[in-house]
Amino acid sequence: MVESNVNQSQSSQARVKEHLRRPKEPILIIEDKKENQVLLEAICKRIGMDADVAEDGKIALEMAAKRPYSLYLVDLMMPVLDGKSFIREQKKLEPNAVFMIQTAIDQIDEIIEIMKMGVYDYLLKPLHVEIVADRLEKALEYVYLKRMESLLVDEESKELKSQLEWLNYKESHRKTNEVNSELHSILNLKTTLMQGSGLGAISTIIDSIQQMKVDLGKDYSINKEFWDLLYENHEHNIAMMSGLDLAVDLIQNNTNLVRTKSEDLLGLLPSLVESFRDEIIERELKVNLPVVKQSVFLDLDLESMKVAIHEIFTNGLKYSKRKSHFDVFVTFVDGYFCLSAKNNIIDDEYAKQLAQSEKKLIEPFFRIHPPVESFYSKEKFSLGLGLTMVDFILHRHNGMFFIRNAIDHTTEVKADCIIAEVFLPIQNEK
Template sequence: MVEPTNPNQTLSPKVDLSRRPKEPILIIEDKRENQVLLEGICKRIGVPSEVAENGDIALKMAKQKQYSLYLVDLMMPVIDGKTFIAEQSQVEPNAVFIVQTAIDQTEEIIEIMKLGVYDYLIKPLHVEIVADRLEKALEYVYLKRMEALLIDEEAKELKSQLEWLNYKESHRKTTEVNAELNSILNLKTTMMQGSGLGAMTTLIDTIDKIKKEENGNYLIQKEYWELLTENQDHNKTMLKGLDLAVDVIQSKFVLQKVSSNQLLSLLPEIAKDFQTEMEAKQIKVNLPVVKQTVSLELELESIKTVVHEIFTNGLKYSKTNSNFDIFVTFVDGYFCLSAKNNLIEDEYAKQLLHSEKKLVEPFYRIHPPVESFHHKEKFSLGLGLTMVDFILQKHNGMFFIRNAIDHTTETKANCVIAEIFLPIQT
C-alpha cells in the first residue's frame, strides 16, 4: 500500500546540488508498485536510481557498481533486507542504508537501528517524508565521505605539520630578529588596511585641508565627523582586542579533565551567535553528530574562544550561498575538530595558496578586514589565529589551517580547512 500522491511533482526547497553524490541510489524492493513510487521520488529530487528485486540481486549489483546509498525493504524473498545489510556492510563498511518496514513498534525499530542503518521509513510510504529523508541521507553521505577524506588527509598533514613545528622551533632562536621585524611589518600593513587608524589618518589629513575657521572655531562637515566617529569605534575595538590578547598570554591555564561532549555542546551556542551574518551571506552551518566520547584536558572558556575564532575566520571568508561544515575525527591519539569553508575565488585566495603557514604569525593577514564582522571579532589586527595557536599550545595541542580541494562531489571546489588537535586522555 502506498500514498496516492504524485511523486513527480517538483520539489520546492532549494538543494545544493554540488554536495550531491554522483552515484545512483539502489532501491531494493520486491513489490512493483513500491518500486515505481520510489523511482518517481528519486526522479523528483533529481537523483538517479536503480532497482533490485531482492537482496541477492542487490549484492551482485553492488559488486559491479558503486551506489550513493541503499533503500532497503526488510521483507523480501531469496535474501531479505537484514541479511543484505549485514553482508554488504562487510564489503562496504561506510555504506549508508535506509530501511522500509511495515511494523511500527518500538522493539522492531530498535532492532532495525542496531543494524547500523541511517534511518527507517514506515509503510505505507508518504512521498514528502521519503523525499525529505532521502535529501537528508544524501547530505549525510556527503559529510561521511568528507569525514573519511579528512581522516586520511589529517594523518598526512599531522606528520607534515609536526616536522614543520620541529623545524620552526629549532630555528626560533637564530631568527628572533627577523621574526620581530616581520611582526612589525605585518602590524604596519594591517593598521593601514580597512577602517581604523589608517582610514582615520587619511580623514584627518583631508579635513585639515578643507576645514573652515569661524568665530575662532574650526568647522567640519557632518559626514566627515560621522566617519571619524565610525573609525574611532574601530580603534576602540582594536584596543579591546589587544587587551584581550595580552590577558590570554598572561593567563595561567588550569586544565581540567572534561568529556569531548562538553566541548561539542559549545558549537550550537556559538553558531547561534553568528545567525545574522549567516543569513546575510546565506551560509548554512552543518554541525557534527558524534557517537564516540573521549576525555580531554581543557580550560573550557579559552577553548570556547578558540572555537569562536574558528567560526569568525571561516564564516567571514566563506562564499555567499555556501556551507560551513564542522567535522570531528580521531587521528593518532588526537581529538580533531575541523571546520571547512568554501573559498572565495579572488586575488587574495591565490596568495593564500603560498602563505597558509604564515597565518598564525602575529598581525599577519592576507584578506583585508571584513567590516560586517567587525563587532564579532574577539581579537583584531590579524591576531585571531595567532591566539588560537597560542591557546592550543597551552593545551598541548596544535592548530593547522590549510588549503584543500573538495573531491567528494562531481564538481571540485577549493576550500580552507582549519583544524584543532587536542590530545586524548586515557
C-alpha cells in the first residue's frame, strides 16, 4: 500500500512537471453531440486542461475570434459548418493552429485527405478515454514544441545579426588584442587543470603520499585508496590527452565539404542520443528530436559535424536540470539551416555567471562549471576545449556557432534555459 502511494505520488509529480510545458490557453472542443461534449470535457479536466465547447464550426469560428486556444478538437460531421470547412477557415486566420479531428469514418483515403490539410492527429469513434487522454497529452507537447520553434525563428534572426556584428568586431580588434587573448587562454588552462579530476587531483594525492614518506621514513607503503585515486585520475589524464590529440587532428587536417542533403545530417541525431542512453536515464531526461519535412542542401564534412553535434549534446545533457527536457529544433533563417539544442539550466551559483560570460564559452580552455565526472568518459574533448572546437568546425563549414542564455516564454511558467545554435549556409542543389 505504501509503495502504491509512493508510485502515485511520483506519477503525480511527473504530471505536474509536464504541465509546466503546457500552453495556458484552453482547448476548444467542436462537437454537436451532447454526450461526446461531456466526455471530452471530462477527459480535458482529467489531464489538467480547461476546455470550451462549440456546437458547430460557425460558433467555433466566432469563439476563436474572441480568445486564443491551444488546440482545436474537431468533429468532422456537424450541422451549419462541418469540421473540414472550419479547419480551412481557421487556418486562414491562424496558420500555425494545431487541429485534432474525431471521426467515425475509418477509411484510409478519407483520413489521408484530412491529414493533408495539416491536421496533427485523428481519433476514431467511439472514443476511448485512455486513448483520447494519451493523444491529447502528445498534442499539447507538440503545441509547446511548435511554439518554441516559432519563437526560435524570431530570436535566431536577431542573434544571427548580432553574431555577425560580433565577428566583425572580433576581427577588427584581433591584431591589437593578441597578447590579451593568449594571456586569457593561459589563465583559463591553469584554472581548468587545477579544477576537478586530472592533474590537479594527482598533484594533491602525490603531496599526501610525500607527506607519508616524510612521516614514516623509508619504510612506507602506499595506501590502496591513494593508488585507486591515482589510477582513476590517470584515466582522466589519458582522456585529456586523447581530446587534445583529436583537437590537433581536426585543426591540422583538411575539412572535405561535400554537397549533402540536410536529412543526412539529421540522420545522425538518433544514434548520438542513443550513445547517451545511460546518462539520460540516470538524470530522467526526456529528449525531443525534430521532425523536419523540408529538405535543403548543405556543404558538409559529416564526420567533423558529427563530432560537433556530439559535443553540443554532451554540453547540453550534462548541464541539464534533472527530470527536464532536452529539445532539438530545426529552423530556416535568412538563408541558413539552423540546428538548435535547448536545455533547462540547473539553478546554482554557476548559472548566475552565464549571462555575463556566454560569449566567452567558445574561448579555448574557458569553463564556468567544474567538470561533470559522470560524463568524462563520453567527452571527446576536455580542458574546456569542446565548444571551442564546435566553433572551429562551424568556421570550416562557412557557418557559425553560438550558445546563449534564453527564457522560455511559451508557457505560463517561465524557465531559464541555454540554447546552442549551429548555423549552416543553405546551398543550391548543384
